[in-house]
Amino acid sequence: MNRLMRILGVLVVIFIAAPLVIVVPMSFSSARSLQFPPPGYWLGYYEAYFTDVTWLRPTWNSIVIATATMVLTMILVVPATFALVRHRFAGKSLADLMMLLPLAVPHIVMAVGYYSFLGEFRLVHTHFGVVLAHTCLSVPIAFLVLSANLKGFDRNLERAAQSLGASPVKTFIHVTLPILRPGLVISALFAFVQSFDETVVAIFISGRNAETLPRKMFDSIRQEADPVIAVISTLLFVAVLLALVAPAGLKGIRKRLQARTPPAAITTGR
Amino acid sequence: MGATIARLSQRPNLWPWLLLTPLAIYLAIFFVVPLADVAVMSVTEPKTSLANYERVLTGALYQQVFLNTFLTAGLVTVACLLVGYPLAYLMNHSSPRIAMLILLLVTMSFWTSFLVRTYAWMVLLGNNGPVIGLLNAIGLESTPQLLFTRFSSTLAMVHILAPYMIMNIYSVMRKIDPVLIRSAESLGARGFSLFRHVYLPLTAPGIANGCVLVFVICLGFYVTPVLLGSPREQMIAGLIGTQIEEFLAFGMGSAMAMILLVVTLAILAIYHRRFGLDKLWG
Numbered sequence: 001m002n003r004l005m006r007i008l009g010v011l012v013v014i015f016i017a018a019p020l021v022i023v024v025p026m027s028f029s030s031a032r033s034l035q036f037p038p039p040g041y042w043l044g045y046y047e048a049y050f051t052d053v054t055w056l057r058p059t060w061n062s063i064v065i066a067t068a069t070m071v072l073t074m075i076l077v078v079p080a081t082f083a084l085v086r087h088r089f090a091g092k093s094l095a096d097l098m099m100l101l102p103l104a105v106p107h108i109v110m111a112v113g114y115y116s117f118l119g120e121f122r123l124v125h126t127h128f129g130v131v132l133a134h135t136c137l138s139v140p141i142a143f144l145v146l147s148a149n150l151k152g153f154d155r156n157l158e159r160a161a162q163s164l165g166a167s168p169v170k171t172f173i174h175v176t177l178p179i180l181r182p183g184l185v186i187s188a189l190f191a192f193v194q195s196f197d198e199t200v201v202a203i204f205i206s207g208r209n210a211e212t213l214p215r216k217m218f219d220s221i222r223q224e225a226d227p228v229i230a231v232i233s234t235l236l237f238v239a240v241l242l243a244l245v246a247p248a249g250l251k252g253i254r255k256r257l258q259a260r261t262p263p264a265a266i267t268t269g270r
Numbered sequence: 271m272g273a274t275i276a277r278l279s280q281r282p283n284l285w286p287w288l289l290l291t292p293l294a295i296y297l298a299i300f301f302v303v304p305l306a307d308v309a310v311m312s313v314t315e316p317k318t319s320l321a322n323y324e325r326v327l328t329g330a331l332y333q334q335v336f337l338n339t340f341l342t343a344g345l346v347t348v349a350c351l352l353v354g355y356p357l358a359y360l361m362n363h364s365s366p367r368i369a370m371l372i373l374l375l376v377t378m379s380f381w382t383s384f385l386v387r388t389y390a391w392m393v394l395l396g397n398n399g400p401v402i403g404l405l406n407a408i409g410l411e412s413t414p415q416l417l418f419t420r421f422s423s424t425l426a427m428v429h430i431l432a433p434y435m436i437m438n439i440y441s442v443m444r445k446i447d448p449v450l451i452r453s454a455e456s457l458g459a460r461g462f463s464l465f466r467h468v469y470l471p472l473t474a475p476g477i478a479n480g481c482v483l484v485f486v487i488c489l490g491f492y493v494t495p496v497l498l499g500s501p502r503e504q505m506i507a508g509l510i511g512t513q514i515e516e517f518l519a520f521g522m523g524s525a526m527a528m529i530l531l532v533v534t535l536a537i538l539a540i541y542h543r544r545f546g547l548d549k550l551w552g
Binding site: 002005006008009010011012013015016017018019020022023026031033034035036037075076077079080082083084087089092095097098099101102104105106107108109110111112113114115116117118132133135136139193197199200203204214217218221222225229230232233236237240241243244245 | 283285286287288289290292293294296297300301303304305307308311353354355356357359360361363372374375376377378379381382383384385386387388389390391392393394396398399400403429432433486489490492493496497507510511514515520523524527528530531534535538542
């Protein structure tokens with residue numbers, strides 16, 4: 001049983017890795033259409049991506065929309081999470097459920113709703129409309145991450161600060177926020193990625209003016225499978241890799257620096 | 271803030287309501303109302319009646335699409351389990367370094383946009399792709415069309431959804447106490463029987479979690495079936511999209527969306543009563 005599982009496991013590793021390793025060589029391919037292995041290599045499609053406004057504009061739109069979504073999501077979710085994790089009140093379990101509900105609704109259903117609802121307010125095909133829609137889908141994810149962090153928070157640290165004379169506001173700024181910072185950063189990152197990757201709602205409501213990168217990619221794959229998509233895929237892939245590996249690398253660098261720094265400096269430095 | 275809370279708590283506590291209000295208002299306007307809009311459209315477009323539901327539930331085409339959606343979701347779920355279980359097992363029984371590498375790969379796959387992965391499968395399964403090339407090299411002359419079939423969309427969906435299954439099963443496997451396995455072995459359990467009577471039941475919660483999650487996400491999948499699937503074997507989300515975008519048939523599209531929503535929520539509600547919804551994504 002053990003050996004069988006291991007062999008199957010290795011095959012699955014190949015299955016999972018295959019699509020990820022194929023887009024990188026494809027992005028350097030000189031083939032005009034989908035062809036693997038590539039007949040030759042060049043950087044033409046990279047040049048094409050970085051000079052073509054029909055690709056750069058959706059990329060920029062996505063960055064703007066994802067950033068705005070992240071900010072709005074955090075403004076709404078941070079206070080709400082404090083209320084739900086730290087307080088007991090009537091209707092709390094219903095409120096908890098409401099926070100997660102947008103995650104349970106299929107995106108295509110939300111897309112139909114937004115298409116009609118935002119249309120009534122002339123918000124379809126606007127950045128603002130897409131941000132409003134994306135925020136709804138980011139809220140549950142940001143909430144899940146942040147509430148898990150807040151539940152593990154040792155409140156004695158706040159009590160200690162207050163017993164030493166810190167005002168509630170000072171306690172919040174100097175104790176609560178710094179401890180929560182990693183949770184806040186990850187929560188915001190999740191909200192950003194959720195919006196940056198969101199495709200179905202964006203296909204229906206982002207239109208020409210606020211076209212996001214996934215929408216442009218979707219249209220392009222559907223129509224012609226433009227090889228530039230392999231370039232974007234590779235760039236996105238590198239971004240994900242950096243985001244995953246960077247924290248570990250930073251930790252290593254910090255450790256090395258700390259090894260050379262006197263301990264007192266560390267405690268004030270953080 | 272803590273002291274303020276303490277002071278306020280003598281009176282009926284207003285703090286949580288104050289903190290919740292902005293989000294509650296936002297969700298009421300931009301989540302509840304659009305959904306209600308869909309519900310209303312399903313019975314008022316083009317005129318007030320239940321005709322849309324009648325057509326969706328009795329029309330042969332729609333029944334076929336619903337059936338196809340459920341079959342595909344079931345197939346994808348089973349395939350994800352078959353793929354995910356051995357990988358979780360391999361991760362759990364490898365050296366920490368290898369387990370880390372596999373975890374990194376799975377996480378990377380999970381975080382990579384599914385448009386990227388859908389595109390990659392188009393390259394892999396395309397007529398000039400490596401899979402067809404391999405089949406030709408083996409000696410198969412007339413290779414089958416792989417792209418734009420039920421096979422290609424199913425395979426891509428399995429690839430896209432497998433990380434959900436893997437993560438769920440792995441997190442349960444990791445918590446299994448090795449003492450349980452050793453004591454089962456000392457009592458004579460070996461090989462398959464050890465797996466069947468000890469290991470499998472211990473990992474069952476992870477399997478249930480993963481299966482519900484994969485099935486529900488697959489039911490509403492739009493992008494991959496539209497891009498990679500056969501146009502003749504649509505899934506429900508794709509058909510909703512066609513109704514809205516091409517025919518502007520908001521009533522029909524909304525009725526189908528409502529049925530999809532009700533089915534999805536029903537599955538999740540059953541799950542919620544037994545395990546709690548927050549466990550699903552945690």
